[in-house]
Amino acid sequence: MDLALVGQVFEVVTDAVAAACGLGRPAPGWWVNLRVIDEGRWGSSGGVLPILPLLQSGVFTQERVKAVRAALGR
Structure with a gap:
């Protein structure tokens, strides 16, 4: 970190x-x-925001999507 x-x-x-x-x-x-949340979620706008839908939104490069999925074991 x-x-x-x-x-x-x-x-x-x-x-x-x-x-x-x-x-x-x-x-x-x-x-x-x-606080690190192992499953890849974080707080946003007063709620919990899962990362997996964001991976499909186009905001990340394909390299980053692959890296995040690998880190999450998915």
Whole structure:
């Protein structure tokens, strides 16, 4: 895991939440937790978004689709 990238994700997420709350900056007591979900799903728009339908949507290159399917064992 690229820790610099993770740090950037934390910064973007907390800045977006602060902006949505009308705050100038994130509160020091906020925590951001990342959790790997093995079956290839993640949260999006308040719900769980499975990756398999996205593989058929055309947003990934065929190389990436093959890599994701291989990683998921499918």
